[in-house]
Amino acid sequence: MTREFDFERPIVELEKRLNDLRALSEDGQIDLSKEIKAIDDKIGIMKAEIFRTLEPWQVIQIARNIDRPSTLDYVKILFEDSFLELHGDRLFGDDPAMVTGFARIGNHLVAVIGHQKGHDTEENLYRNFGMPHPEGYRKALRIMKMAERFRKPVIVFIDTPGAFPGIGAEERGQSEAIARNLCEMSRISVPILCFVIGEGGSGGALAIGIGDKIFMLEYSIYSVITSEGCAAILWKDASRSKEAAGALRIRAQDLLEFGVIDRVLPEPIGGAHRDPAAAAATIKAAILDTLPTLLEVAPDDLLAIRYAKFRGMGRYKIERDADNVE
Amino acid sequence: MTREFDFERPIVELEKRLNDLRALSEDGQIDLSKEIKAIDDKIGIMKAEIFRTLEPWQVIQIARNIDRPSTLDYVKILFEDSFLELHGDRLFGDDPAMVTGFARIGNHLVAVIGHQKGHDTEENLYRNFGMPHPEGYRKALRIMKMAERFRKPVIVFIDTPGAFPGIGAEERGQSEAIARNLCEMSRISVPILCFVIGEGGSGGALAIGIGDKIFMLEYSIYSVITSEGCAAILWKDASRSKEAAGALRIRAQDLLEFGVIDRVLPEPIGGAHRDPAAAAATIKAAILDTLPTLLEVAPDDLLAIRYAKFRGMGRYKIERDADNVE
Amino acid sequence: MGWLDRFTGVKKPPDPSDLWKKCPKCGEVLLKKDLERNFFLCAKCDNHLRMPVWDRIALLTDDNSFVEIDQDMESADPLSFVDSAPYSERLQKAVQNTDSFEAVICGEAHLDGKPLLLGVMNFDFMGGSMGSVVGEKLTRLFERALQFRFPVVCVSASGGARMQEGIFSLMQMAKTSQAVVLLNKAAIPFVSVLTDPTTGGVSASFASLGDVNIAEPEALIGFAGPRVIEQTIRQKLPGGFQRSEFLLQHGMIDMVVHRRQLKATIGHILQLLSSSNPAL
Amino acid sequence: MGWLDRFTGVKKPPDPSDLWKKCPKCGEVLLKKDLERNFFLCAKCDNHLRMPVWDRIALLTDDNSFVEIDQDMESADPLSFVDSAPYSERLQKAVQNTDSFEAVICGEAHLDGKPLLLGVMNFDFMGGSMGSVVGEKLTRLFERALQFRFPVVCVSASGGARMQEGIFSLMQMAKTSQAVVLLNKAAIPFVSVLTDPTTGGVSASFASLGDVNIAEPEALIGFAGPRVIEQTIRQKLPGGFQRSEFLLQHGMIDMVVHRRQLKATIGHILQLLSSSNPAL
Numbered sequence A, B: 001m002t003r004e005f006d007f008e009r010p011i012v013e014l015e016k017r018l019n020d021l022r023a024l025s026e027d028g029q030i031d032l033s034k035e036i037k038a039i040d041d042k043i044g045i046m047k048a049e050i051f052r053t054l055e056p057w058q059v060i061q062i063a064r065n066i067d068r069p070s071t072l073d074y075v076k077i078l079f080e081d082s083f084l085e086l087h088g089d090r091l092f093g094d095d096p097a098m099v100t101g102f103a104r105i106g107n108h109l110v111a112v113i114g115h116q117k118g119h120d121t122e123e124n125l126y127r128n129f130g131m132p133h134p135e136g137y138r139k140a141l142r143i144m145k146m147a148e149r150f151r152k153p154v155i156v157f158i159d160t161p162g163a164f165p166g167i168g169a170e171e172r173g174q175s176e177a178i179a180r181n182l183c184e185m186s187r188i189s190v191p192i193l194c195f196v197i198g199e200g201g202s203g204g205a206l207a208i209g210i211g212d213k214i215f216m217l218e219y220s221i222y223s224v225i226t227s228e229g230c231a232a233i234l235w236k237d238a239s240r241s242k243e244a245a246g247a248l249r250i251r252a253q254d255l256l257e258f259g260v261i262d263r264v265l266p267e268p269i270g271g272a273h274r275d276p277a278a279a280a281a282t283i284k285a286a287i288l289d290t291l292p293t294l295l296e297v298a299p300d301d302l303l304a305i306r307y308a309k310f311r312g313m314g315r316y317k318i319e320r321d322a323d324n325v326e
Numbered sequence C, D: 001m002g003w004l005d006r007f008t009g010v011k012k013p014p015d016p017s018d019l020w021k022k023c024p025k026c027g028e029v030l031l032k033k034d035l036e037r038n039f040f041l042c043a044k045c046d047n048h049l050r051m052p053v054w055d056r057i058a059l060l061t062d063d064n065s066f067v068e069i070d071q072d073m074e075s076a077d078p079l080s081f082v083d084s085a086p087y088s089e090r091l092q093k094a095v096q097n098t099d100s101f102e103a104v105i106c107g108e109a110h111l112d113g114k115p116l117l118l119g120v121m122n123f124d125f126m127g128g129s130m131g132s133v134v135g136e137k138l139t140r141l142f143e144r145a146l147q148f149r150f151p152v153v154c155v156s157a158s159g160g161a162r163m164q165e166g167i168f169s170l171m172q173m174a175k176t177s178q179a180v181v182l183l184n185k186a187a188i189p190f191v192s193v194l195t196d197p198t199t200g201g202v203s204a205s206f207a208s209l210g211d212v213n214i215a216e217p218e219a220l221i222g223f224a225g226p227r228v229i230e231q232t233i234r235q236k237l238p239g240g241f242q243r244s245e246f247l248l249q250h251g252m253i254d255m256v257v258h259r260r261q262l263k264a265t266i267g268h269i270l271q272l273l274s275s276s277n278p279a280l
């Protein structure tokens, strides 16, 4: 059973009624198949309409939904039994909020890195709600460097509210860990594909997000700050997070427009959690589409192109020609 | 005031008497200058004889002497005001048992790394008696890699009873930290000069001891285990450490014979603590003698020669020709 | 004063309506002109108050050697962002109040007679937040360092990312950090000076990546702000948490340096890391 | 059984005078022949008892594929070391008792039909201590891996350095570790399997340097021995300290693997790190 969103409630009500009708119809008392089909079609149209016109704060709800597939859910579907998880940063600890390993997909051996959220409270406590400590980032870096040595491309899944803001995290250099990864990822000389599958939360997301191609699932988000945090700071009122959500332009479509990501991957209607296999198939297609081309690029060129990609991000103007936004 | 060793006591007694005589003589009552000179000469001969025939356990006393110059004592003399200490491993902490930085000597800019002991109890508690935690080794590695980037040779001072055996040290991977340094030091492509200045205690010493030239001060020691530890394990009796000290062959002269070190640096009579400036002068001469030649070796050759140096260490025989010790 | 005046290195005169300041540490009332003469150190408790950007530049460079670069670069408003006020208005106000177009001033200067590239963040400009312009100017600074093989010094003071620029502001972390790696690879010294406060996206990118990281005494430095941490873990933070001395102890910075020694220390570092033979 | 017999891969027959063993964990009395059949796992509590070196080799390699190398290398006695007995006598006794010349057996074998180089330490030979021969044999193994581009698996069981060889034994840490780096640089997979116990100079050199570090359940793994630590810090150590699960939690190993899954897991790792395209 997956939970429903507020904005899905009208549909859910209709679906319940429809099921009642179906039950009656199957009892054989009366043939309602035509009516049922008609209602079903209407529901389909309504659903499509609702999900076509979602507000940003509604997308946030989907992106954060506890039932939404996180890294290991996709890993299981994409890599089947080939995934082998590796643990530890070789320095301090093993962070369950970050999952790393190696796997096979199609004809490719790859390294896998991703934030891991839980699907219930217990799992979320264990996974720290997908918020890594420095050791998580350092584990990811270790595996990326290993991937580079063994010439395996890296597949990254991004799904975090952000890097954990806590005492131990600060003591062990959360800033250093994130900054170091930004540095090092820009020089890992194998292809890196990044998939934002849920929440792309600020520096904690970007710290594993430097890649050659950046994909976002349709209802995932990527933001410099949570809408709540933004509202608290700029509106001095956390309850105005819906406004902040709109202002921040955090949807996949926005980021595509800004040229910050490469492609939006459509999700099944209702969101990836309604049909994880379908979402995974889209991701798989993106991997198998993209990797062969990237694998033919010489390592130095790959790094130069990756540098240029992030080098070009930003919008500013030069005062002397104020009209020419660069 | 420096403390005396048991085996120095006869000399110290004589020196006291001599001073009494000098006082009398200077009072002008009676001219004893001839007798004083004769006694002084005799003391000199006795001293030389005692220090020429020291037993290994006596050398250990000198090597561990709390007054013996440790890294920063030499740093002050060798590099004067040019030494700039850098701190921290960028991962967990800053270890006061390990000192790192950059400095100038003669015409050379160099990196400096060394274990640091204290000269009194308070200082020793702060320096943890020169026994590093993993963060000490990781700080040293950070500075060595920085030295490599900036093409500065590395000067290493070894003076530790060993890596610290404690809970935190094990938690944070003392084994990993030492092993990692052994690896990485073998690939640092700038000249590395190592000076064993006091205690070369096992893996905790070796972890910063992979260099192109290894020097030992005359009364320093270098051992796979403390003589006490060895006696406790092999003789099942820690009090038999004098025997163990002899059996382990831990003196500079022994290691030179074994081909494990490159040169023994003579100390002032009585030990380096009697005249730190003289000991430092010997170290300085060794640095300035050795560096120019090493700096002319191409980095790849330097690494190949360093590899071969440690590759050749060990004594074994092949059974089929049991007589040919390789 | 427009960018043309600043281009000549003229210093902003003190605002007559604002003659004194209270030391936030000991409460001492300090005359601004005394503060200026005293490097913005509290005369009573030696507290390092925030130092205006042009005073900082004067502190760290040889007299009259600083020449600003990229001073005419201004923020765009790519999100047409509006909170209680439009971002464009906030920007205008910040430009008026600080006489800067943005939260970092970059330039070429000399220190001990040797060339260096210097970037100094301006906390007064929207909390020193890093948007596209800050990221672009610093990246250009790093790339210029690469081109001329001059060392770089960055003085950070920032609350983090410029929220009003959304994802563009986040990406400046990547942009600046990847430029620092090029410096590393080319063995061009990069000294990062962290001043009060340096948090968020600045702390978690280039500012933590110095070959040598220096902090001023008691500066607040960290990834997450103390209030966010307290709200998350629901407990009060220990004294000294996220202060310079805490970072030194935790291995994140190389040294805590008094403002009076800052220029000499940077000079010392650059000399030791220089590729030339030292003077005998 | 001399080295010539071992060369053919014949397994040592069980010693008839020593038919049973008590599980050190649960106290269950176990018949040695049952133990052997059961991979030296306690039938009652699944405790992983120490596994004899030839059984270990059989466990990890395809049937009859193992060919020993460097088996005729013996320790010298460079220090003419004598404690309560001369080192040379101790060595002789160890050779007699273990039918090995030294504390590591190295060889070439197949796993899942693919070639690999395997080193297995023998704790029964002077506590698996690493002297010149252990260091030399492992270094040759690594160098052979480099030459043929075969992956390497090392199974460690060691109390640390061979004290009787003094400084030579210490230097084996350097010798083996620097050879591992060459494997790293050449992207030749190195899997380190840590078994009970792996401490001291072995733990602090090649054994911690696997691309993948695997430990058997509840193995004691650490730098300093627990008794040394207790004497140093004058307090009792917490339960589970320095055990495999502790190391996993502290980020030092990649996984804790049950002995029954060990071969399959290593095969999986080597397949994922291989340079060839996987079978479709």
Ligand SMILES: [Zn+2]
Binding pocket: C023, C024, C025, C026, C027, C028, C042, C043, C044, C045, C046, C047
């Ligand atoms: Zn004050």
Ligand SMILES: [Zn+2]
Binding pocket: D023, D024, D025, D026, D027, D028, D042, D043, D044, D045, D046, D047
């Ligand atoms: Zn049992």
